[in-house]
Amino acid sequence: xxxxxxxxxxxxxxxxxxxxxxxxxxxxxxxxxxxxxxxxxxxxxxxxxxxxxxxxxxxxxxxxxxxxxxxxxxxxxxxxxxxxxxxxxxxxxxxxxxxxxxxxxxxxxxxxxxxxxxxxxxxxxxxxxxxxxxxxxxxxxxxxxxxxxxxxxxxxxxxxxxxxxxxxxxxxxxxxxxxxxxxxxxxxxxxxxxxxxxxxxxxxxxxxxxxxxxxxxxxxxxxxxxxxxxxxxxxxxxxxxxxxxxxxxxxxxxxxxxxx
Amino acid sequence: xxxxxxxxxxxxxxxxxxxxxxxxxxxxxxxxxxxxxxxxxxxxxxxxxxxxxxxxxxxxxxxxxxxxxxxxxxxxxxxxxxxxxxxxxxxxxxxxxxxxxxxxxxxxxxxxxxxxxxxxxxxxxxxxxxxxxxxxxxxxxxxxxxxxxxxxxxxxxxxxxxxxxxxxxxxxxxxxxxxxxxxxxxxxxxxxxxxxxxxxxxxxxxxxxxxxxxxxxxxxxxxxxxxxxxxxxxxxxxxxxxxxxxxxx
Numbered sequence: 001x002x003x004x005x006x007x008x009x010x011x012x013x014x015x016x017x018x019x020x021x022x023x024x025x026x027x028x029x030x031x032x033x034x035x036x037x038x039x040x041x042x043x044x045x046x047x048x049x050x051x052x053x054x055x056x057x058x059x060x061x062x063x064x065x066x067x068x069x070x071x072x073x074x075x076x077x078x079x080x081x082x083x084x085x086x087x088x089x090x091x092x093x094x095x096x097x098x099x100x101x102x103x104x105x106x107x108x109x110x111x112x113x114x115x116x117x118x119x120x121x122x123x124x125x126x127x128x129x130x131x132x133x134x135x136x137x138x139x140x141x142x143x144x145x146x147x148x149x150x151x152x153x154x155x156x157x158x159x160x161x162x163x164x165x166x167x168x169x170x171x172x173x174x175x176x177x178x179x180x181x182x183x184x185x186x187x188x189x190x191x192x193x194x195x196x197x198x199x200x201x202x203x204x205x206x207x208x209x210x211x212x213x214x215x216x217x218x219x220x221x222x223x224x225x226x227x228x229x230x231x232x233x234x235x236x237x238x239x240x241x242x243x244x245x246x247x248x249x250x251x252x253x254x255x256x257x258x259x260x
Numbered sequence: 261x262x263x264x265x266x267x268x269x270x271x272x273x274x275x276x277x278x279x280x281x282x283x284x285x286x287x288x289x290x291x292x293x294x295x296x297x298x299x300x301x302x303x304x305x306x307x308x309x310x311x312x313x314x315x316x317x318x319x320x321x322x323x324x325x326x327x328x329x330x331x332x333x334x335x336x337x338x339x340x341x342x343x344x345x346x347x348x349x350x351x352x353x354x355x356x357x358x359x360x361x362x363x364x365x366x367x368x369x370x371x372x373x374x375x376x377x378x379x380x381x382x383x384x385x386x387x388x389x390x391x392x393x394x395x396x397x398x399x400x401x402x403x404x405x406x407x408x409x410x411x412x413x414x415x416x417x418x419x420x421x422x423x424x425x426x427x428x429x430x431x432x433x434x435x436x437x438x439x440x441x442x443x444x445x446x447x448x449x450x451x452x453x454x455x456x457x458x459x460x461x462x463x464x465x466x467x468x469x470x471x472x473x474x475x476x477x478x479x480x481x482x483x484x485x486x487x488x489x490x491x492x493x494x495x496x497x498x499x500x501x502x503x504x505x506x507x508x509x
Contacts, residue, residue: 001267001268001269002267002269002359003266003267003268004265004266005264005265006262007263007264007265008261025269027359095262099262099283099360100359101360102358
C-alpha cells in the first residue's frame with residue numbers, strides 16, 4: 001500500500017494544510033496514475049472517507065490514485081466568517097499535482113468525488129474548471145447551496161448553524177462561484193461543455209428533496225445528471241455499496257449500473 | 261514546504277517501508293538539491309524530523325530531504341534479513357524519481373548520517389561516489405569491523421553472517437577498506453569526526469585518495485551532538501546556500 005500523509009503550509013489558509021495521497025497497488029505499471037480527488041463531508045477530515053469505505057480497493061484495482069484533502073468545516077467555500085476553504089481546496093489539488101508528478105495532469109484522467117458536503121466541492125471545481133476534469137460524482141450532496149440556505153432559513157433543513165458561518169445567507173451566496181445552478185446557466189449560455197456529472201442519494205436521506213430538485217434544475221439547463229437513488233439514509237451504509245459502480249461510471253460514463 | 265510521511269511496499273526489501281520526505285516550495289523535481297539523511301540503528305524514519313530543526317534548515321536552503329528507515333541493517337544486504345543496500349542504493353533513488361520527480365544532478369546530491377546512518381552515508385559515498393557531492397558521517401561504528409562487541413554479536417551475525425566476517429562481505433561494507441579501494445577521479449567531499457584512531461585513519465586514507473576531507477568538531481553520541489554535526493555539515497557543504505545568498509550570486 002502506497003500511502004502518504006502530507007503536511008504543508010497553505011497560502012490560502014495562511015496556516016497548515018493536510019492531504020492524504022494513496023497510489024494504486026502496481027502504480028509502477030503506469031507512466032502516470034489517473035487521479036480521484038476525494039472530498040469529505042461536514043465534521044470530517046481527509047481520512048474519514050477512506051476509513052469508512054472500500055474506495056481505495058476499488059480505485060487501486062483500476063489504477064487510480066486518491067488525493068484527499070482535509071477541507072475543514074467550510075462547505076468548500078471561501079467563508080464569510082471563517083477560512084478560504086474553497087481556495088484552499090483548489091490549492092490542495094494543485095499542491096498534490098506538483099509534489100507528485102506521478103499523478104496525471106490529463107483532464108481525461110482526473111475525476112472528482114464528494115460525499116455529502118464534499119459533493120458541493122466536487123461540482124464546484126467541475127463547474128469552475130470544466131477543462132480540468134473528466135467527471136464529477138456527488139453522494140447525498142447540497143449541490144444547490146442557495147436552495148439549502150433557503151431551507152435552513154425557513155427551518156426545513158437539519159443542517160447546523162455552522163452553514164451560516166460559511167454563507168451568512170442565501171442572498172449572500174446567490175450569484176457567487178458557489179451558486180452552481182447559476183454557474184451551470186452561464187456555462188450553457190457560453191456553450192461550454194461540462195464534465196460528466198453524477199448524483200446519488202438515499203430513499204430515506206435528508207438530502208433527497210434537495211437532490212431531486214437539483215436534478216430538475218440541471219435538466220432544465222441542458223445538463224442532465226446521471227442519477228441513482230439507493231436504499232438508506234445519510235451514511236456510509238448507503239454510500240459504500242455504490243462506490244464501486246460510481247468509480248466505474250467516473251471512468252467510463254454511460255448509464256449507471258448501481259448496486260443495492 | 262511540505263513534510264510527507266510515506267510508506268510503500270518496496271520490491272527489493274519486500275517490506276512495507278517508511279520514509280519522511282521534506283520538499284521545498286521551490287521544488288520542481290530535478291531542480292532541488294537533495295540530502296539523504298539516514299537514521300541511527302533501529303531508529304524510525306521520522307527521527308531527524310523529531311529531534312532536529314532539519315525542516316527549518318531545509319526550508320532556508322531550498323533543500324529536499326529524504327529520510328528512509330533502515331531498521332538494524334547497517335544498510336546492508338543482510339545475511340539473515342532484507343536487502344537494505346539494494347533498497348537504498350538502487351530502488352529508492354528510482355522510486356523518488358518516478359513518484360516525486362526527484363532526480364538531482366550529482367553536484368546537488370548529499371548524504372549525511374550518524375552512528376548506523378553514518379555508516380550508510382559512507383557506504384553510499386564510497387560505493388557510489390559518482391552520485392554525491394558531499395558525504396557527512398558522525399559517530400560511525402568503524403571499529404565493529406575490527407572487533408565485534410559481544411553485546412552485539414547476534415545483530416552482527418544477522419547482518420554480516422557468523423564471525424569471523426567473510427572477507428568479501430567486509431570489503432563491501434567496511435568504510436576503511438572501501439576508502440582504500442576508491443578509484444574515482446572525482447570523489448565527493450567528506451566531513452568526518454576525528455575522535456578515534458580509526459576515524460583519523462579513515463580521514464588519512466581518503467586524503468591519500470585525493471578526497472577533500474573536512475573535520476566535524478564535537479562528538480555526535482546524542483541528539484545534541486548529532487544536531488550540531490548536521491548543522492556543521494549543512495553550513496560547510498559546497499553548493500548549499502540560503503535563499504538570500506543564492507539571489508546575490
